[in-house]
Amino acid sequence: MLTKWCFDNFYNGYMSPEYAFHGLVSIKTDVFSFGVLLLELVSGMKNTHRYHSEHPLNLVGYTWQLWNEDKALEVMDPTLDGFCPHNQILRCIHIGLLCVQDHAIDRPTMLDVVSMLSNETMPLPQPKQPAFFITTVVQQEVGGPEVKSENCSINQVSISVMEAR
Incomplete structure (x- = not known):
């Protein structure tokens, strides 16, 4: 069961690369x-979906691409428009990208993240390339069957895996 949890979280992009690959x-x-x-x-989007028509980019990769093209606000959830200043949205995107950098040594600590979020005048370093910025499975493009994840839990608390014997 733990192996399935690790795989799901790795695939969903929530597991850090050093833990996923080396158990650190x-x-x-x-x-x-x-x-x-x-x-x-x-963004109001999940990291598990594809967000670019030409490349298999997940949310992290899509955000990274937009960041590098100076179009980071395009990832913003439209429902936030008017409720939150764009400079705050850009700061959150910037901090998010700092947190998902490939190498752990490049990422800020959570204490630093809290400081960055609460102090708008604190200067932020430029983020480096994130980890897991492309999706690993692109079956629809190669003509394979569409894979849909199915929640097998009735009460949304337990994790059940439906497998044939």
Whole structure:
């Protein structure tokens, strides 16, 4: 059961690369997950979907691409428009990208993240390339069957895996 949980969280993009590939846990492991969550909150999108028609980009990859093209606000959830200043949205995207950087040493600590979020005058370093910025399965493009994840839990609390024997 733990193996399935690890695979699901790795595939969904919440698991840090150092933990997924090497089993290493550090104070930066949760920072990675928080960064993905922050990008999901700002965008209103899940990290597991494809967001680019030409390349198999997940939310992190799509946000990274837009960031590099100076179009980061395009990832913003339209329902936030008018409720939150664009500079705050851009700051959240910037902090989210800092949290999902490939190497743990490049990521801020959670204490730093809290400081960055609460102090708008605090300067932010430029983010480096994130980890897991492309999706690993692109079956629809190669003509394979569409894979749909199905929630097998009746009460939304337990995790059940439906497998044939």
